[in-house]
Amino acid sequence: MKISFIGGGNMATALIAGLAGKVAQAGDIHVIDPNPEALDKLRGQYGVTSSPEIGAAVAGSDVIVLAVKPQQMREVALRLQSQLDARPLVLSIAAGIRGTDLSRWLGGYGAIVRTMPNTPALIGQGISGMVAMAGVSAAQKDAADSILRAVGKTVWLDSEDQIDPVTAVSGSGPAYVFFFLEAMQQAALEMGLSAEQGRELALATFTGAAQLAAQSEEPAEVLRQRVTSKGGTTYAAIASMEQAGVKQAIVDAMKAAAARGRELGEELGKDAV
Numbered sequence: 001m002k003i004s005f006i007g008g009g010n011m012a013t014a015l016i017a018g019l020a021g022k023v024a025q026a027g028d029i030h031v032i033d034p035n036p037e038a039l040d041k042l043r044g045q046y047g048v049t050s051s052p053e054i055g056a057a058v059a060g061s062d063v064i065v066l067a068v069k070p071q072q073m074r075e076v077a078l079r080l081q082s083q084l085d086a087r088p089l090v091l092s093i094a095a096g097i098r099g100t101d102l103s104r105w106l107g108g109y110g111a112i113v114r115t116m117p118n119t120p121a122l123i124g125q126g127i128s129g130m131v132a133m134a135g136v137s138a139a140q141k142d143a144a145d146s147i148l149r150a151v152g153k154t155v156w157l158d159s160e161d162q163i164d165p166v167t168a169v170s171g172s173g174p175a176y177v178f179f180f181l182e183a184m185q186q187a188a189l190e191m192g193l194s195a196e197q198g199r200e201l202a203l204a205t206f207t208g209a210a211q212l213a214a215q216s217e218e219p220a221e222v223l224r225q226r227v228t229s230k231g232g233t234t235y236a237a238i239a240s241m242e243q244a245g246v247k248q249a250i251v252d253a254m255k256a257a258a259a260r261g262r263e264l265g266e267e268l269g270k271d272a273v
């Protein structure tokens with residue numbers, strides 16, 4: 001499979017790390033990015049070919065992955081329009097950008113899959129929500145699935161409306177986990193443990209609890225109750241979090257992420273062309 005990436009930043013790097021030598025031979029991956037340092041790194045680490053701007057190199061690609069920031073998507077799509085003769089699959093990973101707007105910027109092109117991956121893709125532990133527009137063939141849907149499965153799991157969605165909620169849960173989700181980790185490590189330090197001890201204890205707790213939840217038939221609430229002895233230490237911690245409104249704050253934060261996705265789509269898609 002020949003794959004071109006437009007944008008060679010964080011998320012493209014995570015995807016290329018999983019793909020190179022598996023779904024595509026390194027020489028069949030081409031990256032376009034105006035930043036020479038990003039290209040040097042990707043060429044050196046993964047043996048990809050590269051160019052600083054969209055041109056003939058993308059013609060002949062089976063899949064073109066759009067991995068620029070949402071604010072760059074329109075400009076990139078307008079430039080890409082003339083290179084779509086071979087009818088490749090266009091795979092967009094941008095938050096917010098709606099399929100109809102992307103299709104319009106690509107001159108009414110319909111072979112578009114929107115996906116929302118996440119950074120654990122870097123270590124093959126990602127999860128991606130996926131939605132195909134009407135012009136995507138079964139073979140192209142399979143190609144999109146195999147690209148994202150090279151870096152983790154895929155979940156196909158019933159409608160595009162679900163992609164903003166997916167962005168709020170798993171796309172942005174690693175940041176919430178890191179935030180919680182930061183807080184646990186800060187507390188460990190403030191209570192007299194070393195930074196190294198705090199890191200080891202907090203990380204193993206996260207991994208262990210997540211694995212336990214994944215392997216258990218019980219909901220998270222029941223697993224939590226099993227740690228929480230009445231009048232004990234966990235009880236004190238959970239009572240403190242409840243008093244501070246932590247659960248509702250997380251729910252509100254995730255709704256804000258989804259709303260920002262919708263807002264980005266509306267803001268950046270309101271042009272006439």
Ligand SMILES: NC(=O)C1=CN([C@@H]2O[C@H](COP(=O)(O)OP(=O)(O)OC[C@H]3O[C@@H](n4cnc5c(N)ncnc54)[C@H](O)[C@@H]3O)[C@@H](O)[C@H]2O)C=CC1
Nearest residue numbers: 007008009010011032033035067068069070093094095117
């Ligand atoms: N970082 C994350 O956790 C996730 C990001 N995304 C989406 O992935 C996309 C990329 O995000 P990141 O990789 O985090 O950003 P990034 O800033 O690391 O990478 C974007 C890259 O695009 C390049 N670029 C800018 N203008 C360009 C142009 N005209 N042509 C080609 N390349 C150009 C930049 O030089 C940069 O290397 C965004 O749309 C974001 O919504 C999706 C899921 C998760």
Ligand SMILES: O=C(O)[C@@H]1CCC=N1
Nearest residue numbers: 094095167171172173
């Ligand atoms: O923060 C963002 O907008 C992107 C999308 C999901 C994760 N990072």
